[in-house]
Amino acid sequence: MENKFLQLVFTSNLQLVKVVEKEILSFLTRETNISTDELLEFKLIVNELLINAVVHGNKGDSSKSVKVKVGIVDKKLSYIVVEDEGEGFDIGRVFNEYTPYDEKDEIEDLYEFGRGLMIVASLCEKVKQNQKGNKIVAVRRLKKEEDCYV
Numbered sequence: 001m002e003n004k005f006l007q008l009v010f011t012s013n014l015q016l017v018k019v020v021e022k023e024i025l026s027f028l029t030r031e032t033n034i035s036t037d038e039l040l041e042f043k044l045i046v047n048e049l050l051i052n053a054v055v056h057g058n059k060g061d062s063s064k065s066v067k068v069k070v071g072i073v074d075k076k077l078s079y080i081v082v083e084d085e086g087e088g089f090d091i092g093r094v095f096n097e098y099t100p101y102d103e104k105d106e107i108e109d110l111y112e113f114g115r116g117l118m119i120v121a122s123l124c125e126k127v128k129q130n131q132k133g134n135k136i137v138a139v140r141r142l143k144k145e146e147d148c149y150v
Contacts, residue, residue, distance in 0.1 A: 004031050005071035012058035012066060012084070017050045024070050024080075031072050038143055041123050042078075045138060046070075048116035049082040057084030057134055072142070079139045088133025091117065
């Protein structure tokens with residue numbers, strides 16, 4: 001079994017999110033035969049998780065940091081772990097309260113929060129968090145080359 005991983009730590013600064021995202025996508029490109037479409041999906045996953053950690057977890061406090069670990073297992077499975085220094089949240093509550101639009105709802109109230117996590121969950125096989133709620137793990141199976149459209 002071949003495992004590869006990339007570990008990064010950065011201060012809570014939205015400008016650093018793009019730098020870290022680029023490093024993660026370079027790692028995935030270097031270590032896998034990832035298609036452009038799948039790379040775009042990973043970019044979305046990474047972006048959502050990192051921004052949530054900076055904005056919601058650490059509340060933009062630049063004295064706090066975000067830890068990120070991205071791994072690849074046997075070129076078949078990938079995972080990303082993002083941990084912030086915030087108080088945490090309940091991912092189950094986000095998923096339970098994220099309900100489809102109801103005609104009687106006001107359009108401006110539609111999906112006030114949780115959109116990013118729902119997108120991440122739809123692109124991954126599994127999304128879970130630690131007990132405190134400040135560390136999230138997203139697991140995604142890598143597509144085989146023959147599954148990718150070129």
